[in-house]
Amino acid sequence: MKLLMESWRKFLNERMEFGEGFEKWIHGVPEDDPVRGPHSMDVDDDEFGQAAWCEPRSIDPECLEEYGFEKLGEGSFRSVWALPDNPNYVMKIADELWDDADTKDMNRQEADKIAQTGYPDLLPKVYDTANDYSWIVVERVKPYGVDSDEWIYEFFPIFAKFWEAQQNNVDFAWRNNSLEDFFGGYTERRIDEVREKDDENLVLTQELGGEKAREELESQLPPLYKRFLEFLEQYGVAPHEIRGDNVGRAPDGRFVILDSGWY
Numbered sequence: 001m002k003l004l005m006e007s008w009r010k011f012l013n014e015r016m017e018f019g020e021g022f023e024k025w026i027h028g029v030p031e032d033d034p035v036r037g038p039h040s041m042d043v044d045d046d047e048f049g050q051a052a053w054c055e056p057r058s059i060d061p062e063c064l065e066e067y068g069f070e071k072l073g074e075g076s077f078r079s080v081w082a083l084p085d086n087p088n089y090v091m092k093i094a095d096e097l098w099d100d101a102d103t104k105d106m107n108r109q110e111a112d113k114i115a116q117t118g119y120p121d122l123l124p125k126v127y128d129t130a131n132d133y134s135w136i137v138v139e140r141v142k143p144y145g146v147d148s149d150e151w152i153y154e155f156f157p158i159f160a161k162f163w164e165a166q167q168n169n170v171d172f173a174w175r176n177n178s179l180e181d182f183f184g185g186y187t188e189r190r191i192d193e194v195r196e197k198d199d200e201n202l203v204l205t206q207e208l209g210g211e212k213a214r215e216e217l218e219s220q221l222p223p224l225y226k227r228f229l230e231f232l233e234q235y236g237v238a239p240h241e242i243r244g245d246n247v248g249r250a251p252d253g254r255f256v257i258l259d260s261g262w263y
């Protein structure tokens with residue numbers, strides 16, 4: 001076994017930062033007692049290094065489990081897997097059962113260099129991809145959760161402060177709505193203003209309770225909100241899609257948007 005491990009290590013590359021288990025999956029390192037593999041073939045054989053029944057980089061769920069990946073969840077078109085021995089990354093896998101390029105296109109769009117370069121502060125970092133985008137490796141970010149408004153308190157506290165202060169103001173349009181509804185409704189109005197729709201400026205001012213109330217809020221908006229607003233407007237993201245279950249705090253502490261439909 002020692003000789004075997006020394007043989008496959010010559011194939012290692014920069015992906016080793018993801019952990020040894022991921023690297024074994026990349027190169028198809030066999031089990032200790034494989035039916036076929038390096039124990040029974042020359043190192044120059046085409047199938048050298050493959051596990052007994054899994055092709056290298058196979059995204060078959062049973063193969064992923066064989067190499068130590070753990071399924072964390074799934075959506076309509078993609079599943080998310082924790083890497084075998086590195087908690088800082090996850091792998092997003094396109095559902096091949098759909099046999100549709102759009103499932104891989106979600107991965108491609110998430111790894112899009114323009115978006116990653118233009119808004120690296122708002123998106124999870126993408127570290128590696130399959131050539132066909134059937135899988136991508138992304139930094140692991142835990143979402144706040146459905147119906148959680150904690151992210152607004154942490155990253156946009158002025159909205160929480162303003163919303164709480166206006167609960168007795170009959171002119172405040174979101175008096176009987178949740179904090180997330182207020183945040184999303186205000187953001188939608190701001191985007192409408194950017195797109196120069198008729199009378200939107202006047203409408204938002206009235207909904208906030210007048211010019212003085214609006215000035216009080218907007219004079220305290222953090223730079224992060226401006227970046228956030230620019231991102232939503234540029235990529236056509238609907239503000240109501242930004243909720244607790246698709247935003248999170250990255251390992252370095254920054255606010256990030258998860259699977260927001262911007263692609």
